[in-house]
Amino acid sequence: TIGMIAIDKDGKISCGTSTNGARNKIPGRVGDSPIPGSGCYVDRNVGGAAATGDGDVMMRLLPALISVEKMRDGYSPEEASRMSLQRIIDYYPNFEGAIVSASLDGRHGGACNGFTTFQYSLADSENGVTTVDVSC
Amino acid sequence: NPSLPLVINTWHFTNATARAWALLSEEGGSVLDAVEQGCAVCEREQCDFTVGYGGSPDENGETTLDALIMDGATHDVGAVAALRQVKDAISVARHVLQYTEHTLLVGSQATEFAVSMGFKLENLTTPKSQEMHRSWKEQNCQPNFWKNVVPDPSTSCGPYAPVSSMASGWTNDQRASFDRYNHD
Numbered sequence: 001t002i003g004m005i006a007i008d009k010d011g012k013i014s015c016g017t018s019t020n021g022a023r024n025k026i027p028g029r030v031g032d033s034p035i036p037g038s039g040c041y042v043d044r045n046v047g048g049a050a051a052t053g054d055g056d057v058m059m060r061l062l063p064a065l066i067s068v069e070k071m072r073d074g075y076s077p078e079e080a081s082r083m084s085l086q087r088i089i090d091y092y093p094n095f096e097g098a099i100v101s102a103s104l105d106g107r108h109g110g111a112c113n114g115f116t117t118f119q120y121s122l123a124d125s126e127n128g129v130t131t132v133d134v135s136c
Numbered sequence: 137n138p139s140l141p142l143v144i145n146t147w148h149f150t151n152a153t154a155r156a157w158a159l160l161s162e163e164g165g166s167v168l169d170a171v172e173q174g175c176a177v178c179e180r181e182q183c184d185f186t187v188g189y190g191g192s193p194d195e196n197g198e199t200t201l202d203a204l205i206m207d208g209a210t211h212d213v214g215a216v217a218a219l220r221q222v223k224d225a226i227s228v229a230r231h232v233l234q235y236t237e238h239t240l241l242v243g244s245q246a247t248e249f250a251v252s253m254g255f256k257l258e259n260l261t262t263p264k265s266q267e268m269h270r271s272w273k274e275q276n277c278q279p280n281f282w283k284n285v286v287p288d289p290s291t292s293c294g295p296y297a298p299v300s301s302m303a304s305g306w307t308n309d310q311r312a313s314f315d316r317y318n319h320d
Contacts, residue, residue, distance in 0.1 A: 001320050002152055002178040002187050004145035006170040008160050011140070013208035016171035018179055018226045020192040020199050023318045024272050026281055027194045031320030033202040034215035034229075034240055039320070042208035052146040055320025056281075096314040100146055106139035115316065121150045123143040123157035131148050 001033055003040050003050025003064075005102050013104065015040035015048045015064075022055065031055020037065030046072045047104050049081065053097020053114070061088045067101045077101035078109025085111045098134065112136040143170060147184070147316075152177040168230065171205055175226040184317050189223045190262030192318070195280070195294075197269035199260040201225035202320075205233055215240040221257045222250045283307050 001019035017039040021031050032038035032055035039055075041064035042048035049067035051058050063084040070080035081099045088095050096114030112118035115136050123129040141160040143153050156174030159165030165173070178187040179201075185191035193199055203225035204215035214233025217240060219225050228250045232241055241249050251257060272278070273293065282289035284306055285296035299306070314320075 002145055002147065002149050002175050002183060004143065004152065004156060004171050004174050006156055006160060006167040006174070007140055007142045008167050008170075009140045011137075012167050014167040014171045014206060015208075016175045016203070016205040016226055016229070018175040018187050018201070018203040019320050020185075020187060020189075020201055021194075021320055022281070022314070023192045023268065024277070024280055025192070025194045027196050027198065028218060028243070029194070029281070030202055030217040030242070033320050034204045034217040036204065036206060036213045036215070036239070039202075039204055040206060042206050044208040044211075048208065050144075050146055052319050054314045058320065097319070098146065100144050102142060102144050106137045106142050108142065108144050114314075117316070119148045121143075121145050121148060121153040123141075123153045124139040125141070125161070126139050129150050129154045129157060131150060 001052045003052055005040065005042065005048040005050055007102060007104060011104050013042045013044060013048050015042045015050055017050065032058035035059050037062040039064065041065045041068050043068050043072070047077065047102050049099055049101040051097060051099040054095060057088060057092050057095055058097060061091065063088060063099050067099055071101060071103050076109060077103050077107050078111065081109055081111035085113050089113055110134045143174065145174065149178050149183045151181060152183070168205060168207055172226050172230050175203070176224065179223060179225060185264065186317060186319055189260040190265045193265045193269040197261065197266065199265055203229040205229045207233065213239045216246045217242040219246045219250070220244055221247055221260060222255050223258050223260065224255055228253070228255060279313060
């Protein structure tokens with residue numbers, strides 16, 4: 001899955017996801033990616049978030065929505081990402097997934113659980129295109 | 137803000153990031169253009185075989201696609217799920233956003249919508265996805281997503297039938313393994 005957030009120089013924001021889903025799924029199964037608030041979510045006054053991992057679990061707890069709401073409450077993108085994942089882990093301790101979040105002021109961060117490693121990709125005016133390693 | 141424009145995306149799919157960034161910083165594209173064309177790069181490149189055609193076959197060996205695009209300015213969303221036989225899932229999602237008042241179209245009806253909007257019907261199966269499916273069948277269909285059925289889904293392929301909730305061995309979720317190369 002790819003989940004992406006884009007913010008232009010005027011602070012306009014959008015997000016998108018695209019995936020072929022889980023391998024060996026039961027035919028007809030759909031994961032979190034096409035569900036607003038789960039695969040990704042943006043708010044024009046706050047920022048956005050995108051999630052990846054076990055979509056059957058994520059679509060039950062809407063991590064992208066939760067992360068954006070945490071940023072609205074004043075938490076940093078990294079803190080908001082962690083808090084939204086913790087909401088999932090409370091129910092599913094073995095959850096495998098990650099989330100990236102960005103605020104309208106250009107800050108960004110991520111969190112992950114159950115993966116050995118997680119990377120997200122970043123492009124901004126200061127760094128160009130690069131990758132960021134997140135410790136799970 | 138000096139760091140804007142900004143693009144971030146899950147995983148190490150930097151070609152997608154770069155395409156979205158170029159649209160925003162050099163080509164005058166909108167944030168919707170950036171997300172659509174950035175994700176479309178991954179659909180064409182089959183990023184880790186987790187995006188686009190030829191990956192993650194289902195139990196019947198078919199690849200289906202899910203995609204969503206959301207506009208922060210209007211809070212409008214277009215999405216497709218279990219899209220069959222069309223490779224350009226994120227672009228179909230954008231057509232749902234731009235040309236309908238709906239949010240999510242699914243399955244074969246989403247395919248019909250895509251064709252009506254000018255998208256091409258194509259086979260999403262590849263030799264790679266056929267091999268993935270064949271290998272899974274050879275491993276007694278492991279792992280899979282069934283529970284509380286007979287025969288035992290942890291050792292056998294289907295078809296399956298439900299067992300009574302009063303039977304011994306009734307289980308809650310035993311999640312199949314997700315990892316870097318198998319995720320939503």
